[in-house]
Amino acid sequence: MRLTRVASPSPRVGRLAVRVGIAFAIAMAVVGLIGFIVAERWVTHRIDVSLREHAAKYLALGGGAPVTDAAVAARIEDWQRRKVLSERTYVLFGSDGRRIAGRLDIAVPPPGLSIVRFRGGGVSVQEGRALATRLPSGSLLVVVQRSQAATALRALLPQVVLAISLVASLLGIIATWLFAHVIARRLAVAQRAADAIAAGDLSRRIPTDDLDGMFAAQAEALNRMLDRMEHLVRAQRLFSSNLAHDLRSPLTRLRGTLRDGAACTVDDGRTLATTFERAERECAAIIGIFDALLRLAEIESGQHPTAVGTVALRPLMEDIADTMEPVLADRGGRVTIGRLDDACVQGDADLINQMLVNLLENVATHAPRGTRAELSATRDGDTVVVTVRDDGPGLAPEDRVRVTRPFERGAASTDRRGSGLGLAIVQAIVRFHHGHLALRDAAPGLAVEIRLPQARASV
C-alpha cells in the first residue's frame, strides 16, 4: 500500500480572520453612522420643540389680544438683562427689516425654521437654529438657539467612526481567529484519521467524544461511511482470497495430472490420453470460474448489453423446465411446473434464463440425487414471485445468508463443482431487474423466491 506523508495538523487560519475582521469593521462603521444620524435628528428635534415653546410664550404676551411689538421688545430687553449666559437668544425685526430688539446680528431669516449664521465672539462664524414667527403687526420675531450639541456631534463623527471601525476590526480578527482555530482543531482530528486511513489503517475512526453539534453529526456520518468502506474492502479481500483458493484446487489437480503425464512412457499411450483429458477438464474448470467471474462483473457493472424488453414468464419458464428436466432426471430427480400465472417483467430474457438455469443447476449439483424441483410464478400486486422450490435437505438459516456471496457454498453441499458464483450471479441478475431475492425454508427443502416488478404486457 502506498504510504502518504502524514501532514502535521497545524490549523491554518490566515486570511479568513483578516477578511472577517474587515467585514466586521465595515459593519461597525455603518452601525456608527446610523447611530450618529439618529442622534443628530433627535437633538435637532429637541431644539425645534424648544424653539416653538419659547416663541409661543412671546406670542402669548398679549394675554388674549394680539401681541404688540412694544411688548415683545420689552420682554426681549428684560430677558437680556436677566440672562447672562444662554444658548438661546431673541431678535425682533420690524416689518421694514430693521432690528427693533435683540443683540444678535443676523440677516432677516425667512419665516419658519431655518439655519442662521452669525459671528460669535467677533471672530468665528457660528451657526444656530432659528424660528421666525410673523407678529400681527407685521414684525418678525426670531428665536435663535445655537445647536452646540449637534455641532459637537458632527465634529465627533469621523473620530468615533474610525475608532469604532478599528476596534471592531481588531475584535473581529481576534474572534475569527479564535473561532477558526477551534474549528481547525476539530477538523484536524478528522484530518489525522483520514491520513491514517490513507496510510492503510482502515480501522481508524474519527473520535466523537469531544465533538458536539454539527461536528459530531459530520464525524458520525464520516464514520458510517468508513464502516461501509471497510466492509466493502474486507468483502473484496475475502472475494480475492476465496477466488485464489477456488483456483488453487483445480490448479493443483492440473499440475499433478501434468506431472503424471510427464512420468508416462511412450508405451502408456492410453494412460497418456486419459491424463490429457483430465488435464483438459481441469483447465475447463478454471476457465469456467473465469467465465463466471467475467459474467458476474459484466452484470454488476451494467456492462451487459441489455436487450431489455417485455419478457413473458410463462413460455420462458416452460422452456427452462423442458431444458432442465433431463438434467435433473439424470440425477434421479425431476422438474415440475407449479402454478404459472401469466405475467410479464421488463427485463433481459437471456439473464432471466441464466437466473433460472443457475437455480436449477444448484439443485442438480448441490442437493442429493433424487431431489425434485418445482418452478412457479405467481402474481402478487405489482410484483411477480418466481419460485424455485426443491424437496432436498434445505439450507441452515446461517447458510442462507452466506450462499449468495461469491465462492460461498452451503456447508452440506454435496460437491464443490461449479464456479461457486451461481447464486452470486443470480443475485446480480435479480438486482439488475430491481427485484428481491429471498431464500426460505420450504420444509422440506429450499425455496428461492424472486420478486420482480411486473410489467404491463405489450401487444
Place this chain on the structure above:
Amino acid sequence: MQLLVVEDDPIIGEQIVAGLTRVGHAARLATTGSEAIRLLREEACDAMVLDRMLPDITGLSVIDHVRREGHATPILMLSALGSVKDRIEGLETGADDYLAKPFDMDELAARVASIARRRGGRSEGARLQVGRLHLDPSGHQAWFRDASIVLNRKQYSLLAHLMRNADRLITRSMLLEGVWGYSFAPTTNIVESNMSRLRTALIGLGCDPIETQRGAGYVLRSERCA
C-alpha cells in the same frame, strides 16, 4: 479448405494452423493486420480466423478493409475480450462468428467449418429432411419412414439444428448458442442430457443418426437416415 489465420501470438498462431491442418485444411498464418490484407489480395481464401487485437490495426478494422475490398470471406473472430458486449460488437462489424480465448481447438475447427459452409448458401428455411428423416414443424413431430414421434420444443429445435448442419461437427457451445440462445456457459450437462433424450426418442423410431464425438460435439450422419 484454404484458410487464413491472423494471430499475433506466435504460439497460438502455430497451434491454430496445426489444428486446422490436422483436420484437413490448408492454413496460412499472418501476424499483423496489414500482412493479412496483403495475403488476402494475393490469394482468396474460404474462411479467415482473425484475432481481434493485432499489433498494427485492430481485427475490427481488418474486417472493414476486407469487406470494403469486396471480399465476402467468412470470418471467425478470436478475442481475449469475452463479454457479450464485445461479442456483439464483433458480429456487428461483420464477423460471422466470435470465439473467446481460451478456446478449444475442436471448437474453433467446427466453427470455421460452419461459417464457411453458411456462406456457401443453403437457406435456413430449407426443408428439414435428411434422408428419410424429416420434421413436421406444425406438430413438433419427427418422422422416420412411416413412424412419427412428438418431441418437446427443445428436442425439436435440437434435431432441427443438427439436421440443418447434417454431417458437420456441432459443438456443445454452438448448440447452446444456436438452439437455446444462451450467452452463458451452464455448469451442468444441459446439452448432453437433452441430446440423450432426443436420441432415445429417435431410436424409438428406429433411427439413430446422431454420433457423439467425445469431448468435441455431435454429428448427425445423413447416411444413417436412409
